[in-house]
Amino acid sequence: MELHQLRYLVAVADRGSFTAAADALHVAQSGVSAQVAKLERELGHRLLDRGTRTVGLTPEGTALVPYARAALAAVAAIGTVADELTGVVRGHVRLGTVIGCTIPGYLAGFAAFRADHPTVTVEVAEGNSDELIAGLSTNTLDVALVAHAHPLPDGLTAHRLIREPLTAVVPGDHEWVGRDAVTCADLATRTVLCLPPGTGVRTALDLTCAAERTVVDPAVQAHSPEALLALAERGAGVAVLTASMAGGRPGLSTVPIARSARTNLSLATRAAPSAAAGAMTRTLREHLAP
Incomplete structure (x- = not known):
């Protein structure tokens, strides 16, 4: 039994196919299939149920995969402790960010980390927040x-940076300017511009509207808050974002959304991160601190 066999098994279990696991691990699909089959022969049990479309765990696989995860976590922890004892930060960090992230603290923290740890390689992946959280949970970030x-x-540790409600962003001469708040029922009568599903803002909007028993279906969705702000400024609709995203942009006003669910911006890590990942987290936290 070898560690890479356990890693391949866990990856297939998490992703439901050999192809997806191979893509995530950056190895050939045939290699993943062959090594998992070899592990099954060594253990004397069929661990995966190979269907025509998806691959699932057999009862034996369900019983054994938690131990495979624990073994991989223990090996990672050994490396972390060894690096900490020698004071060496090395290796590779897989960093995830929301699409098009230009938060000054994040950019400054990234640059500072690269300057302080030039031998550590960093792989950056962009995605919506649900995808990034899944990446942390499945050990690809x-x-x-x-x-x-x-x-x-x-299993995830989060350092919350911002927690805030939603706001409607409208041109400075809009009829809503000066109101204490608007409701989901108000939004339902307008063209709404919002981030797509899988983002914190969109989830907060959906939760708020569900609590109000109101349906708000955004007419325009974009990953970039800047794009939504530019459209709102030109009268294309009401942008639903947070006040910090609007950032006091000239020509626009923000109006609170009544009884809004909160959205959080957090720096999240897996339990027992490597020394390199721990150093990256500390550096980003330092530069992202309010």
Whole structure:
């Protein structure tokens, strides 16, 4: 039994196919299939149920995969402790960020980390927050800057940077300017511009509207808050974002959304991160601190 066989088994279990596991691990699909089959022969049990479309765990696989995860986590912890004892930070960090992230603190922290640890390689993956959280949970990411309206899954550690409600962003001469708040019922009568599903803002909007028993279906969706602000400024609709995203942009005004669910911006990591991932987290936290 070898560690890479356990790693391949866990990857297939998490992703439901040999192809997806191979893509995530950056190895050939045939290699993943062959090594898992070899592990099954060594253990004397069929661990995966190979269907025509998806691959699932057999009862034996369900019983054994938690131990494979524990073994991989223990090996990672050994490396972390060894690096900490020698004071050496090395290796590779898989960093996830929301699409098009240009938060000054994040950019400054990234640059500072590269300057302080030039031998550490960094792989950056962009995605919506749900994808990034899944990447942390399935061990394809080490650190991620995520926006979320729900608590993060067990096994993840989060340092919350911002927690704020939603706001409607409108031109400075809009009829809503000066109102104490608008409701989901108000939004339902307008063209709404919002981030797509899988983002913290969109989840908060959906939760708020569900609590109000109102349906708000955004007419325009974009990953870039800047794009939504530019459209709102030109009268294309009402942008639903947070006040910090609007950032006091000239020509625009923000109006609170009544009884809004909160969205959080957090720096999240897996339990027992590597020394390199831990150093990246500390550096980003330092530069992202309010």
